Amino acid sequence: MIKKYPSSTMRFGTFYLRHVTPKSNNDDEQYLRATIANTRLKTEYLIPDKLKSWYHTSQSEVEGMQMYHLERKDSSPSEHVYYIHGGAYVNNLVSAHWKILDRVLKKSNVSLTVPVYPLAPEAQVDEVQTKVFAGYEQLANKVGAEHTTVMGDSAGGGLAIALAQWL
DSSP states (O other): OOOOOOOHHHHHHHHHHHHTSOOOOTTOHHHHHHHHHHHHHHOOOSOOHHHHHHEEEEEEEETTEEEEEEEETTOOOSEEEEEEOOSTTTOOOOHHHHHHHHHHHHHSSEEEEEEEOOOTTTSOHHHHHHHHHHHHHHHHHHHOGGGEEEEEOTHHHHHHHHHHHHO
């Protein structure tokens, strides 16, 4: 039997979380709502200017939900990715998501569609799914479902799985 030991990074991270980070009452609804609101103020979900200069970008709207479209300037892709961002269902797109999308565009000949879905706690799961699914349907009707890949990370991965099951 092979016994695996946690890496030094994992041990440091565990120590940091237990002993250095401030304690909070995560069960307090008011605290959680304030934390979510504060986090949203610090993040910008708009397409970064750098990406606008590197790629063709456009926007559309489906059932009141904004959708971003990006594709390389040097190609006409026949394949499309419907990318559903993560963020614990409460946070918008952040710089890490845009970096992922930039890398996907640089490494492959695809276009990307990114729904900016409504967030909890203001939105409920039924509303989020309805809008995300409608966004997919619009893209699939335009380019063909056989040319559309669904992709997501973290909470967006959960929505991508729900979408795949719905299909």
